[in-house]
Amino acid sequence: xxxxxxxxxxxxxxxxxxxxxxxxxxxxxxxxxxxxxxxxxxxxxxxxxxxxxxxxxxxxxxxxxxxxxxxxxxxxxxxxxxxxxxxxxxxxxxxxxxxxxxxxxxxxxxxxxxxxxxxxxxxxxxxxxxxxxxxxxxxxxxxxxxxxxxxxxxxxxxxxxxxx
Amino acid sequence: xxxxxxxxxxxxxxxxxxxxxxxxxxxxxxxxxxxxxxxxxxxxxxxxxxxxxxxxxxxxxxxxxxxxxxxxxxxxxxxxxxxxxxxxxxxxxxxxxxxxxxxxxxxxxxxxxxxxxxxxxxxxxxxxxxxxxxxxxxxxxxxxxxxxxxxxxxxxxxxxxxxxxxxxxxxxxxxxxxxxxxxxxxxxxxxxxxxxxxxxxxxxxxxxxxxxxxxxxxxxxxxxxxxxxxxxxxxxxxxxxxxxxxxxxxxxxxxxxxxxxxxxxxxxxxxxxxxxxxxxxxxxxxxxxxxxxxxxxxxxxxxxxxxxxxxxxxxxxxxxxxxxxxxxxxxxxxxxxxxxxx
Numbered sequence: 367x368x369x370x371x372x373x374x375x376x377x378x379x380x381x382x383x384x385x386x387x388x389x390x391x392x393x394x395x396x397x398x399x400x401x402x403x404x405x406x407x408x409x410x411x412x413x414x415x416x417x418x419x420x421x422x423x424x425x426x427x428x429x430x431x432x433x434x435x436x437x438x439x440x441x442x443x444x445x446x447x448x449x450x451x452x453x454x455x456x457x458x459x460x461x462x463x464x465x466x467x468x469x470x471x472x473x474x475x476x477x478x479x480x481x482x483x484x485x486x487x488x489x490x491x492x493x494x495x496x497x498x499x500x501x502x503x504x505x506x507x508x509x510x511x512x513x514x515x516x517x518x519x520x521x522x523x524x525x526x527x528x529x530x
Numbered sequence: 531x532x533x534x535x536x537x538x539x540x541x542x543x544x545x546x547x548x549x550x551x552x553x554x555x556x557x558x559x560x561x562x563x564x565x566x567x568x569x570x571x572x573x574x575x576x577x578x579x580x581x582x583x584x585x586x587x588x589x590x591x592x593x594x595x596x597x598x599x600x601x602x603x604x605x606x607x608x609x610x611x612x613x614x615x616x617x618x619x620x621x622x623x624x625x626x627x628x629x630x631x632x633x634x635x636x637x638x639x640x641x642x643x644x645x646x647x648x649x650x651x652x653x654x655x656x657x658x659x660x661x662x663x664x665x666x667x668x669x670x671x672x673x674x675x676x677x678x679x680x681x682x683x684x685x686x687x688x689x690x691x692x693x694x695x696x697x698x699x700x701x702x703x704x705x706x707x708x709x710x711x712x713x714x715x716x717x718x719x720x721x722x723x724x725x726x727x728x729x730x731x732x733x734x735x736x737x738x739x740x741x742x743x744x745x746x747x748x749x750x751x752x753x754x755x756x757x758x759x760x761x762x763x764x765x766x767x768x769x770x771x772x773x774x775x776x777x778x779x780x781x782x783x784x785x786x787x788x789x790x791x792x793x794x795x796x797x798x799x800x801x802x803x804x805x806x807x808x809x810x811x812x813x814x815x816x817x818x819x820x821x822x823x824x825x826x827x828x829x830x831x832x833x834x835x836x837x838x839x840x841x842x843x844x845x846x847x848x849x850x851x852x853x854x855x856x857x858x859x860x861x862x863x864x865x866x867x868x869x870x871x872x
Binding site for chain 2: 368369370371372373374375376377378379380381383384386387388390391392395396398399400401402403405406409477515
């Protein structure tokens with residue numbers, strides 16, 4: 367058995383043994399093992415992909431939510447502004463209306479007062495005319511004897527008038 | 531720690547010196563180192579130890595086929611001196627003998643083929659059984675648990691499987707790597723287990739035997755060439771981009787190259803492992819040559835150191851053999867898109 371000459375027996379047994387080992391291991395060890403490894407790798411890859419997809423979906427969902435929220439906020443602002451405007455306008459209108467009504471009432475009151483005044487003046491005029499007539503009548507009746515007497519009489523009447 | 535190691539080394543060398551065969555201690559220097567070559571080479575019996583004059587050995591079967599006598603079986607004890615366990619032509623049995631160099635011979639000189647279960651064959655079967663046991667128990671995990679995380683033997687084998695598949699097969703062979711992964715795995719683990727078990731005390735130098743490495747290299751050679759595609763053979767016989775007259779030189783070189791590749795594989799593994807064993811045994815032999823406890827301590831420390839390096843070498847050599855096999859297969863199956871280089 368020399369160091370550098372391969373012996374036939376060893377080569378025979380080695381070929382026989384190694385090919386046998388190769389066959390057994392391929393059939394019962396490497397095939398199931400490599401298949402399981404591949405399966406695990408694909409499942410990991412798929413899981414990673416699914417996670418990535420879920421994350422993307424989540425992100426898009428979030429963005430969408432954000433957008434919706436933004437829109438809602440905008441809408442709310444518009445509504446609020448409208449409401450505010452409406453209320454302001456209503457108050458303004460009410461004020462205007464009130465002032466209009468007040469002016470009208472004042473106008474009416476003024477008119478009434480004017481008529482009343484006119485009526486009163488007419489009344490006074492009438493009274494004055496009546497009084498004048500009565501005074502004239504009385505003066506005429508007393509025959510107006512002297513200037514002094516006339517004057518006294520007129521003063522008396524005027525005093526009467528004042529008392530009225 | 532260091533003191534403990536030194537004490538252990540001293541003890542070890544003392545045991546070596548007291549237990550060693552008296553002929554070692556008294557014989558010539560050649561006798562003191564002959565056990566090195568005896569260990570490194572293959573043998574018809576498995577010699578474990580010699581205590582005084584008692585040899586502890588495992589006799590192995592000798593199987594011979596000759597055209598005139600057919601298949602014959604003997605025990606290796608038939609061919610040796612029962613006292614000294616020495617082989618020699620004087621101990622011929624049934625027309626056969628084993629000479630001093632452990633060669634089987636036939637007394638009448640006729641031709642025969644030997645199929646003996648030698649020490650290395652037994653070692654090879656031990657490695658194969660161990661490997662099969664580990665690999666099959668690893669595989670049973672996947673059968674039971676599908677693609678669940680590895681446990682037990684599977685967690686030992688799985689990283690190797692992934693390493694061989696991704697780092698060796700995929701990178702060296704390319705897209706068609708899947709077909710070759712099982713062979714590369716078996717090759718890697720067989721060499722690795724063989725190298726490691728070869729480092730055990732009393733084990734045979736199996737992966738450092740040229741017959742073993744020769745067979746592995748032949749298998750790689752066959753696998754490479756039966757998978758060679760058109761481009762591969764074109765590269766060998768009609769090397770692209772080379773002027774026709776140059777082909778007269780290039781083609782023989784390419785053809786020689788087909789054989790030198792597996793030859794290099796065979797020699798590399800054989801040399802690396804055998805050299806490691808010889809270095810370790812050489813340091814042990816120093817103890818017998820100098821017959822000194824001090825040398826014993828130094829030798830033991832060195833042997834420990836070399837053994838650690840050998841653990842590394844065992845793995846590297848298995849890796850290198852597998853890697854080169856993958857590269858040769860890769861060159862055989864590679865698709866060349868165009869012929870404008872080389």
